Amino acid sequence: MIEKEILIQLRRGQTIALITIIDKSGSAPRLPGSKMFVGSDGAITGTIGGGRMEHIACATAVKIAAGDATPELTEIDMRGGGADGDSDMICGGIQLLLIERITPDMVSLFEQALACFADGARGGWLIDISVPKQPLRSFLDMRNDCSLPGLDCRAIIRGRYTRLIQANGKSLVFDPLPKFGTVVLFGGGHVSKEVAWLASAVDFDVVVCDDRPEFSNTDRFPMASATHVLEGFKNLFERIEQGEDHYLLIITRGHSYDQEVLAQVLRTPARYIGMIGSRRKRDICYGNLRDQGFNDADFARVHCPIGLPIGSETPREIAVSITAELIAARAGAL
Structure with missing residues (x-):
């Protein structure tokens, strides 16, 4: 989350x-909401897609950071064949960028955003760009039931993507905090260990559950935000949170445990449910669960066999296929 890095810089004075992509048309390398920031010394954090587009934006951003230029909206045309004959930008789209000056007196604003993010990311940035050279940034915290007349902020947050909108006679950007999601691993074996590392590396929160203490602990899973030991995988959600931003992976050591866990996770609103195993194992499990009323x-809702079909064999390769499927689910590409 780039706001964390921004806050570090602001606290250092x-x-x-x-730089934020606030709108696009046609084909472009990054979606609205993609961000990067530039210091007055030219140091860069993050990316909005690289290449010539990013180079142009960064050159302007250095001047704005140094106070030698005012904030601005800038449109980058990547359709090629422009007046300058630039053949490097041929994606076929147009990106609208907002380049703002962020100063140390905004520390409390970014602290508020980080606190909201830590508590479920139910909030977002509201930027008034009615006067492009004087953008006004504020933060809406939906935990406090904050809303604006004529603007359905909650719907935008659910949609996850940054929007350029007209409301109350103003031009506004609503930029929801990112929701990276929580991966819950039921089973702490070899594959789960590899998935935990990869999922954490692409910004998922990771929670691990096993019935064996030696397979669910912080030494084995230092990247996990929580580890649980539950006998027989019973009553999972007395200890583990559930929600629409959860990705539940069933990777236990036995068929009976997989079935036990699946019967519980199917009753949750999880965004993704995956179960490791063959199609034969899956069909047996489903047949048994039909007797419990499932249909x-x-x-x-279940991805089984789990992961994208990339011919993976080793635990690390299997983890790559699983994590790729998680990314696709988070992006709405499944």
């Missing part, structure tokens, strides 16, 4: 220029 609509 540094002023930076924040085809329930089983349609």
Whole structure:
């Protein structure tokens, strides 16, 4: 989350220029909401897609960070064949960038955003760009039921993507805090250990559950925010949170445990449910669960065999396929 890095700089008394993609048309390398920031010394954190587009934006951002230029909206045309004959930008789209000056007196604003992020990310940035050279940034914390007349902020947060909107006679950018999601690993074996590292590396929160203490602890899973030991995988959600931003992975050491866990996770609103195993194992498990009242609509939520079909064999390769599928689920590409 780039706001964390920005806050570090602000607490050091540094002023930076924040570049945000706020709108796009056609094909472009990054979506609205993608960000990077640049210091007055030219140091860069993050990316908005690289290449010539990023180079142009950064050159302007250095001046804004140093106070030698005012904030601005800038449109980058990547359709090629422009007046300058630049053949490097041929993606075929147009990106609208907001480049702001972020100063140390905004520390409390970014602290508020980080606190909201830590408590479920139910909030977002509201930027008034009615006067482009004087953007006004504020933070809306949905935990406090904050809203604006004529603007359905909650719907935008659920949609996850940054929006350029007109409301109350103003031009506004609503930029929701990112929701990276929580991966819950049921089973702490070899594959789970590799998945935990990869999922953490792409910004998922990781929680581990096993019935054996030696397979669910912070020494084995130092990247996990929590580890649980639950006998027989019973009553999972008395200890483990559940929600629409959860990704539940069933990777236990036995068929009976997989079935036990699946019967519980199918009753949650999880964004993703995956179960390791062969199609034969899956069909046996589903057949047994039908006797408990589950049906085809329930089983349609389950990704089994788990992971994208990339011919993986080793635990690390299997983890790559699983993590790739998690990324696709988070992006709405499944």
